Amino acid sequence: MNDSVTLILSYLSSANFLRAAGMTLALTVCSMLLGMLIGLIVALLQERRNRLVRALVMLYLWLFRGTPVLLQIIFIFNVLPNFGILLSGFTSGVIALALNEGAYMAEIYRSGLQSVGARQRTAGYALGMRGWQVMRYVVLPQAMKVVIPPTGNQFMGMLKNSALVSVIAVEELLLVADQTASANFRYLESLTAAAVYYLIMTTLFMLIQQLIEQRFKTQRSQEAPRSWSQRFLRMTRA
Amino acid sequence: MKTDTVSLLDIQRLNKSFGDKPVLKNVDVNVEQGKTLVIVGPSGSGKSTLLRCMNLLEPIESGVITFEGRDIATPEARREAWRFRQEMAMVFQHFELFPHLSVIDNIMLAPVKIKGVPKAQARQKALELLERVRIPDKANAWPEELSGGQQQRVAIARALAMEPRVMLFDEPTSALDPEMIKEVLDVMTELSDQGMTSVVVTHEMSFARRAAHRVVFMADGEVVENLPTDQFFGGEVKPRTRQFLDQILH
Ligand SMILES: Nc1ncnc2c1ncn2[C@@H]1O[C@H](COP(=O)(O)OP(=O)(O)OP(=O)(O)O)[C@@H](O)[C@H]1O
Ligand SMILES: [Mg+2]
Numbered sequence: 448m449n450d451s452v453t454l455i456l457s458y459l460s461s462a463n464f465l466r467a468a469g470m471t472l473a474l475t476v477c478s479m480l481l482g483m484l485i486g487l488i489v490a491l492l493q494e495r496r497n498r499l500v501r502a503l504v505m506l507y508l509w510l511f512r513g514t515p516v517l518l519q520i521i522f523i524f525n526v527l528p529n530f531g532i533l534l535s536g537f538t539s540g541v542i543a544l545a546l547n548e549g550a551y552m553a554e555i556y557r558s559g560l561q562s563v564g565a566r567q568r569t570a571g572y573a574l575g576m577r578g579w580q581v582m583r584y585v586v587l588p589q590a591m592k593v594v595i596p597p598t599g600n601q602f603m604g605m606l607k608n609s610a611l612v613s614v615i616a617v618e619e620l621l622l623v624a625d626q627t628a629s630a631n632f633r634y635l636e637s638l639t640a641a642a643v644y645y646l647i648m649t650t651l652f653m654l655i656q657q658l659i660e661q662r663f664k665t666q667r668s669q670e671a672p673r674s675w676s677q678r679f680l681r682m683t684r685a
Numbered sequence: 686m687k688t689d690t691v692s693l694l695d696i697q698r699l700n701k702s703f704g705d706k707p708v709l710k711n712v713d714v715n716v717e718q719g720k721t722l723v724i725v726g727p728s729g730s731g732k733s734t735l736l737r738c739m740n741l742l743e744p745i746e747s748g749v750i751t752f753e754g755r756d757i758a759t760p761e762a763r764r765e766a767w768r769f770r771q772e773m774a775m776v777f778q779h780f781e782l783f784p785h786l787s788v789i790d791n792i793m794l795a796p797v798k799i800k801g802v803p804k805a806q807a808r809q810k811a812l813e814l815l816e817r818v819r820i821p822d823k824a825n826a827w828p829e830e831l832s833g834g835q836q837q838r839v840a841i842a843r844a845l846a847m848e849p850r851v852m853l854f855d856e857p858t859s860a861l862d863p864e865m866i867k868e869v870l871d872v873m874t875e876l877s878d879q880g881m882t883s884v885v886v887t888h889e890m891s892f893a894r895r896a897a898h899r900v901v902f903m904a905d906g907e908v909v910e911n912l913p914t915d916q917f918f919g920g921e922v923k924p925r926t927r928q929f930l931d932q933i934l935h
Contacts, residue, residue: 566777566779566781567781567783569742569777569781570775570777570781570782570783572742572766572767572770573740573742573770573773573774573775573777574770574771574774574794574795574799574843574844574847575767575768575770575771575772575795575799575800575847576767576795576799577767580798580799584794584798585783588783588785588786589783589784589785592785
């Protein structure tokens with residue numbers, strides 16, 4: 448028992464695990480930021496009336512929501528080279544995760560955009576705003592409040608999904624933990640060390656999410672939807 | 686009293702349908718510089734639609750909308766609708782303040798972001814406008830903290846901040862509790878007295894009597910009556926108008 452604790456502690460402070468955790472964090476943040484950008488573009492495109500644009504958007508959503516992320520990761524890593532596109536494991540992983548995430552973020556943004564009614568938009572137009580200005584100054588700031596809580600949840604989901612890129616040999620937390628254990632069969636210790644890192648990072652995300660939500664909470668009566676982390680933090684405080 | 690009449694906004698033979706339902710039929714309305722035009726009529730007669738057409742918020746089937754001597758209903762002009770809208774402010778039944786911005790930021794948003802007015806100058810002006818609509822102490826409040834009457838006065842200040850040539854009011858007091866109607870009408874009356882060109886859709890006949898230079902009565906998408914205020918309320922009117930007036934005044 449004592450021996451296990453010592454080993455876990457040594458894993459936690461090892462350069463290998465620390466580097467792997469850094470890789471997991473980098474994968475998560477890069478994929479998420481790119482995914483949010485893709486999602487926003489897709490959500491804005493969906494507002495367009497153009498049939499072709501809408502059809503392309505539907506095709507994208509259908510493909511990326513209808514197939515496993517794991518397949519998407521392996522596909523981008525192994526099939527794109529056939530077309531002369533050579534990407535590192537990290538880049539392939541980020542692209543696959545981001546494209547997948549974009550399909551879900553689009554839906555989140557869409558519900559945010561729809562939460563701002565036509566009359567508010569009209570008020571913007573009546574002040575002499577152009578379409579993009581109405582979006583920028585009237586719709587998006589209000590949509591943000593609806594969008595932030597589920598986005599935080601997606602961030603945490605991404606942290607866990609990033610473990611999937613271990614299949615294309617990206618040295619992230621789970622792969623390193625697994626490799627370490629397969630050398631000495633101390634699965635309990637190495638997986639526990641990995642779990643501790645994951646928990647530290649999810650907790651960190653929750654705190655950041657909380658800060659951002661506070662910043663956007665300008666009104667008091669109109670409660671934004673409560674996120675999981677908000678409830679969690681409230682519980683720990685009580 | 687009336688000297689030369691300069692037309693600021695002139696609507697001619699305006700036709701507008703929603704689907705195959707005609708909502709405005711050959712409407713002619715003329716808004717003179719510095720005057721207040723009140724539009725009355727039963728629900729569904731097309732009053733809001735007419736205001737939205739004036740502001741190019743609705744496409745039209747046919748007709749001419751002349752603003753400051755220029756036809757703004759042409760496809761080319763429509764592409765720059767935002768330009769004209771900066772000079773035609775609108776006040777809505779449900780205020781439509783931006784809930785994510787404080788009162789002062791609601792008023793400053795368009796001047797600063799759309800017109801490029803320096804912030805300090807826009808703030809100064811916003812504070813003056815709040816003074817003018819008689820809520821100088823609410824600059825830093827959030828819209829939701831205000832009563833309906835206060836919100837509507839902020840909406841008027843927000844509209845005035847763009848220094849429009851004409852103000853379009855669509856039933857600005859219809860969503861208000863009775864005790865707040867007066868404070869909004871007082872502000873509007875003052876604007877009218879100061880020579881702000883206004884088009885006001887309202888059911889407040891006392892306001893029409895006091896502030897309007899002309900009154901238009903609409904029914905079923907048509908202009909039934911278009912008379913100077915004293916004639917509208919005192920003189921010979923068509924039976925359809927009489928019927929409406931009798932209903933609303935008793
Ligand atoms: N966006 C729309 N789509 C379809 N029909 C509409 C639309 N807006 C208005 N209408 C119809 O057009 C007609 C005129 O409506 P409008 O809102 O202009 O009337 P109004 O005189 O302002 O009435 P109210 O006093 O109730 O505000 C009504 O029959 C209404 O149902
Ligand atoms: Mg109306």
